[in-house]
Amino acid sequence: MEIKAGRLAEGPLLAILIYLGAAICLISAILFGASHAAHPLSTLRMIILIAVGSLAFFVFCISFFGLIAYLVFHPSLSKHAHIFTQVHASQMLHPLTTALVLGLFCVCLYYDVTWAWVVWTATLFLYVLHTVMLVRAILDQYMMEDRSPGVKGLIVLILNLIFGAEIVTFAGGARPIAPWQLDELPEDTWIVDVRTKPEYYWNRMQGAENYPWGAGVLEAAAQHSLDRPVLVTCLSGHRSPAVAVYLRKLGFKHVYNLHWGLMYHILLERNKKSIGPFSLTRPHRDPQRRGEDLRHISIGYLTLQFFILIIAPVENWIRHPQVSDLQKIVGLVLGIGGLILGWLSFRALGRNFRVFAAPRRSGTLVTTGVYSKVRHPMYVAAILIFAGYCLFFSSLISAPLWLAFSVLYVVKSIREERILADHYPDYEDYMRRTWRFVPYVW
Structure with a gap:
């Protein structure tokens, strides 16, 4: 049971459930909170909203750039690096989840929708459960070293895990x-x-x-x-x-x-011949890892997505555009469809999943599931999710940002295919049998 609990804490399941609950909470608050303008916020609620929102924004910004660092690092180093980062991935990304839960609290406080509060409470329960399991995993690592953090040390560890x-x-x-x-x-x-x-x-x-x-x-x-x-x-x-x-x-x-x-x-x-006490004993990357080649493109679209996540709801809140029910439904369908496609892609890849084109040395080319139809279903999923997001909020500012990161995905897919063709002898045949993004179109 302890092994299963450890895998659950370090695995993606709880995080996926939390983010799914967050999406439902956000959608519920906006769909059912159209009448919030008739109930102006009290001074106390406004103060709480500003305080919690500021903390959520600060933690989110710090965590987001930490997330980029992790995604850039993870696929481009040696086998041992993958093992180390996988063990601590949940701990590294947990502050981002904290920011999400705090931000959703502000959304619920602003719209004051009962159903959104119910979903947020369920999401909070999953978040607390995940936090407790991560703390337990950290304490187990202490015990392996025959050590105890003490009460103060434990408090610091918990705060560090939650807020960064x-x-x-x-x-x-x-x-x-x-x-x-x-x-x-x-x-x-x-x-x-x-x-x-x-x-x-x-x-x-x-x-x-x-x-x-x-x-x-x-x-x-x-x-x-x-x-x-x-x-x-x-x-x-x-x-x-x-x-x-x-x-x-x-x-x-x-x-x-x-x-x-x-x-x-x-x-x-990496690849610098620096000297001194702060230089590394192994500055060179594994020559069989190629994720570094496309790092600048990946940072580009991650940054654009970051701005879309913030700009779209803020613009909606400021402009109060007249969004038809049909537009909201289309946005929801695109977003949910993208989430489903992304999940199917992730399941198909399994252990071969990489943020960048960094094939596993012992891995095989994945051509089953959604990958039997298109070569880059995860990119299609991201494009659909953010298209639905922009439509749902009717964000004019986010539209060109969405177009820009979609172009980056196309550029990256073309460059990735050259890398994968060098690694997998049968990749060119796979390219002839499948479509890049849209079946029977392109």
């Missing part, structure tokens, strides 16, 4: 530092790496010392001057804040937490 490393680091008196700012630190900085030993031996900073989950850091701290700068690192920046805050409480005056962890640092250092 930046808020916790600031609140604890430490300072987050971006990978490109490492040159500002003195060369005698004490580098504390809190990852597990397999992660540490896979890749690390040249001057780092390994203290898995903080084990032994108290004894080591006694050997250093409190004036000496300290840099705490982990893979994603989500395990290190607890140790950074702990060292700050011990009296160290200059404690830094590596923002987004070694994951982002590896991206910046």
